[in-house]
Amino acid sequence: MFNRKTLFIMGAGAGADVNMPVGTKLALDIHNLTKVTLSHGYVERGTFDEEFTRTFFERGKGNAQSYLDAFDLIHKGIFFANSIDDFLNIHEGSPEVVEVGKAAIIRSILLAEKASHLFVDPSNIYNTLDLMKVHTSWLTKLMRVLGPGRKAPDVEHVLDDVTFINFNYDRCLEHFLMHALHLQYGITRERARQIVGNAKIIHPYGWVGPLERVPFGGPPHGGLSYDELSKQIKTYTEQVEEESTLFSIHEAIREADCIVFLGFAYHSQNMTLLFDRHATPKKTVPIFGTALYMSAADASEVSNFLKDIFPEVDTDDEFDDEPDAFGIKIPRPPPLHLNEHVIIEREMDCGRLFDSYSKSIAGSYMQF
Template sequence: MFKRRTLFIVGAGASHEVGMPVGIDLAKRITRLLDFKAAEPGPNQGDGDMHFLGQFHRRFGIVDAYRRAGWAIRDGVRLTHSIDDFLDMHNVNEIILRVGKAAIAQTILTAETNSSLFFNPYSYQETFNKIEATWYMKFFRMLGRGINLGNAKEIFEPVSFIIFNYDRCIEHFLINALSLVYTMPLEDAASIVSDLNIIHPYGTVGDLPFLSSNNPVPYGPLRGSDKFDYTILAERIKTYTEQIGGADETNAIRNEMRRAECIVFLGFGYHDQNLALLKPEEQLKSIPVFGTAHGFSTHNREVVHQKIERMFQQPPPRVISYSPVVIDQHATCANLLDDYAQSLTAGK
């Protein structure tokens, strides 16, 4: 159980623990999706998803411009850090943005279906065996200690999330976990999760069933399903440039930062544009901060540590130098919850 108001700031690395693609892997999958065949015989005879391309034709009445936009993304995205960076570079090109966002939606939904969190309703143990060592399981065990069925509705009161991913892994897991632990219908579990304060700065690929009655999108639609129009789901996804225009959401994010009594970064890349989105104009009060930096070099970890420290007021001086900010370059998300469990669940 968390005794302080704890804010979890979640990046792509957190979803990677259950098999979701990140960075270059996501870009590679999108490249394959957008490798469309040319309209006429010639050198461009790729293996891209022509049904996906056809959705643009059906909705917008033209196809060649969208085919060329797909090729532009296919040929350029591997030279950038991510599909997000590529789309931000082309934020004035509406057609490239439509194709890129729709490609993100289809790729993420397909990845959800193939992820370890795609619960088999006939064998939950099969799913648990796959996710046993992930941070999802460790987090829920920490969260639920001391919470019984009578006060299950209060389980999320001490925590909130800012999730920079397009997927719904956390919401999906929490609904199923609540349902199984407290033997309640999925609808009741979803009602509790709906009260959890979750902010997705860049949007998601859709609202989960039970969390919305307005065109819900299941976690991982069935393989081969043609049910969803990805050109419509694309409208739920934002680029960085589009996000910074949303003052209400930016204020909500920064209010969460101010309210937090402990902050935990999980699988976060610490990119400057995302740190700028998190940082209020004034320095935040000094509080414990924990973060993963798995795979970072020592130098890059130190740079990140300094960036995070500058967001907060300095703690009172001590005889022995002390920083409340811990950025661990050896810890995965799961390791962080293991190694700092006592500190994370400590009181004020």
């Protein structure tokens, strides 16, 4: 179990080991999704994804030519952008491009969930996770830290000491935790779903939606269309303005005793969102993070940024302010030197970070 308040900050790379798209793969998926052929307003053969395309055509939305132009622009132009987010930022003045692009994100995420190692065929209620596909994932390794020290009758509190800020739109974390709690503690899926629903999981830019409304891998319940679902997400180039979301993010930063970045790219806009003036940490905390394929120079920039965020440690006073019951002042533990506690690993993915630092992250050997 975690012996202190641990904050996990998740980026796209956190889904790599369960076969979720990373980097330009999502852009390529959206390039394919926006290949469309129309004839007299009807979708024809040669269209890549007829189900998705019919969200915008043949359903009385009107303005078919504007949507066709948007599909064509995204299909041809997305190759020259770093991501779909960057592309939509370029074309923020075109409502049709933004609408189609966001709907394509939703469709791509649902298709990716279905193709991931976490997908569970819903045709049989007894189907569950393919354990051999996920046994090396960091998610499984997270459960191996959560479990010890937490008895089955206390399962309601298994997620009490962890918080997740998840910059992804998918529901891999929620879906996995629900199944893992069901299997590890022998509780019903509904009870596991309730426990996960009460966990501290923040999606700064929104998400596809709760699993009971939009099943993992889709399709959506109740006739929801992809463009309707897209209204609940923001790209990272859009400002997160909801006060409750911002408050939750900043409170998580302030209250954390340990911070772990998983598959995070450390984009400047996201770092500013996390560590703005309202989220000044109250104390210096150990920080661990992956930076797979990042150059040494860029990793150093990230590390220096994080070091500058946290307050200086007061090392002048060697003793506690108050003596113990016998009037003796107790020496303080060795001070936490920040330079020794920002660890950014350039050669580790999320799973290897857990392999190497699980005890340090969990605070298994805390000083008193």
